[in-house]
Amino acid sequence: MSEHRVTIHTDGACSGNPGPGGWAALLIAGTDRKEVSGADAATTNNRMELTAVIRALGSLKRRCTVQLYTDSKYVLQGITEWLPNWKARGWRTASRAPVKNQDLWELLDAAASVQDIQWHWVKGHSGQEGNECVDRLANLAIDRLLARR
Numbered sequence: 001m002s003e004h005r006v007t008i009h010t011d012g013a014c015s016g017n018p019g020p021g022g023w024a025a026l027l028i029a030g031t032d033r034k035e036v037s038g039a040d041a042a043t044t045n046n047r048m049e050l051t052a053v054i055r056a057l058g059s060l061k062r063r064c065t066v067q068l069y070t071d072s073k074y075v076l077q078g079i080t081e082w083l084p085n086w087k088a089r090g091w092r093t094a095s096r097a098p099v100k101n102q103d104l105w106e107l108l109d110a111a112a113s114v115q116d117i118q119w120h121w122v123k124g125h126s127g128q129e130g131n132e133c134v135d136r137l138a139n140l141a142i143d144r145l146l147a148r149r
Helices: 045-060 073-088 102-113 128-149
Strands: 005-016 019-029 033-041 063-072 116-121
Touching: 005 045, 005 128, 019 045, 019 102, 019 128, 033 045, 033 128, 045 073, 045 102, 045 128, 073 102, 073 116
Parallel strands: 005 063, 063 116
Antiparallel strands: 005 019, 019 033
């Protein structure tokens, strides 16, 4: 177990699905807070949810004990339940279809493997402070992207 403790909140958003999308993460270690966010001109909500987690974990400079909060059941179930079977089946679902977003799942698998993570699901838009913060940041990232057009 690592002595470095970090709480991470992540969210992804899309204006249309597919469409312009944004992702965001809030990392909290003690009294330190770091916000990271970005956008993609043509993407899906699920890709933005995955990107938020990947980029948050990529922001960590050392092995940490992470409490990670997401409102995406897709991300949570994917990483905690589905991923081992996808890998065992050569990145195929139980119905033998190719796994969607395999490129991001592979990145998330690698990023998660070097951290001690406890995964938590939170209901979106329910007033949970960290989730509300990253929701705002992800949508601001979309707004900034659209304003540059």
